[in-house]
Amino acid sequence: MGRFQPPHAAHVGSVQHALKHAPRVLVLVGSANLARSVHNPWSAPERTGMFRSALRDGGADVRRVTFRPLPDDFDAERWAAAVREQAAAVFGPAAALALGGFEKDASSAYLRWFPGWSRLNVPQTPGLNATDLRRVLFGGQALPAGVPAAVQAFLSAFVSTPAFARLQAEWQAVTVARAALPPGLHLTEERWLWRAGERVALHTRLGPIGRGLWELPGCQLPPGEQPRAGAEAVFAHPARSLVAPAAAHVFLGVPPPAFGFHSVPLATALARPRRFFEDHHVILTRLLGLD
Structure with a gap:
């Protein structure tokens, strides 16, 4: 399981290593529901295409590799349950399963969330990090060694697209926003969820971070300001926010007049998770009991 943003030589090597020890390998491409x-x-189909091509170029028997998208619920128990369901659907409920991986950092804690599965330790490739690859790409620098040729070809074409231009502007804005915050600061948001019949109130973001995406009406509070009481729920997963850790206090009802919003058919909103900013689609479906 991984985000593979983008796939690189260590990811390819992990699957190649797994193919030496098992007849079939399942690769779950994470965060498939996020904008x-x-x-x-990159979308789950884009990452799957890059990954599959890189494996094929490396001589792997891709017929033995199954790729499946995996949404991010920003909830460890739900996520682990979805992984187990995917594995059972592909291999059968009685299959002997091994989980391949290596302990990179705290984000690898999930390797311990599947009791009953055996472990396949994958050799670590030093110096490769998808975060650094994204930093280099959006910074306009040359990609380093360790990026498979198929991935390089995809990325070379991607930098000429409008999507890349928007993301590069977002990268610069996120970098500036992070630099302006004191170290270790946790942000607070107030958001409103208002459903009127079969329509829901949403706001379309206009700034460089998340431009054009839908969000629940509301705002980020100034540092040190406390949210009002009466929130229906608080969403504070450490990976939910792009700029810094942020807790979203979500209220049910009509948003205050200061926050502009428009009415969207609920069916349309539910069907388009990748049109939403950060985890706002997850918040919407969870609070409406539709997940």
Whole structure:
């Protein structure tokens, strides 16, 4: 399981290593429900295509590799349950399963969330990090070694698209916003969820971060300001926000007049998770009991 943003030689090597020890390998391409952002620039089909081509170029038998998209619920238990369901659907409920990976950092804690599965330790490739590859790409620098040729070809074409131009502007804006915050600061948001019949109130972002995406009406509070009481729920997953850790206090009802919004058919909003900023589609579906 991974985001593979983008796939690189260490990811390819992990699957090649797994193919030496198992007849079939399942690759779950994570965050498949999230909009393009500097954290998740490429869709699940785009990442699958890059990954599959890189494996084929490396001599792997791609007929033995199954790719499946995996949404991000920003909830560890839900996410782990979805992984187990995917594995059972592909291999069968009684299959003997091994989870391949190596302990990179705290984000690798999920490797311990599947008791009963055996472990396949994958050799670590030093010096490769998808975060650094994104930084180089959006910074206009040459990609380093370790990016498979198929991935390089895709990225070379991608930099000429409008999507790349928007993401590069977002990268610069996120970098500036992070630099302006004191170290270790946790942000607070107030958001409103208002459903009127079969329509829901949404706001379209206009700034460079998340431009054009839908969000729940509301705002980020100034540092040190406390949210009002009465929130229906608080969403504070450490990976939910692009700029810095942020807790969203979500209220049910009509948003205050200061926050502009427009009415969107609920069916349209539910069907388009990748049109939403950060985790706002997850918040919408969870609070409406539709997840």
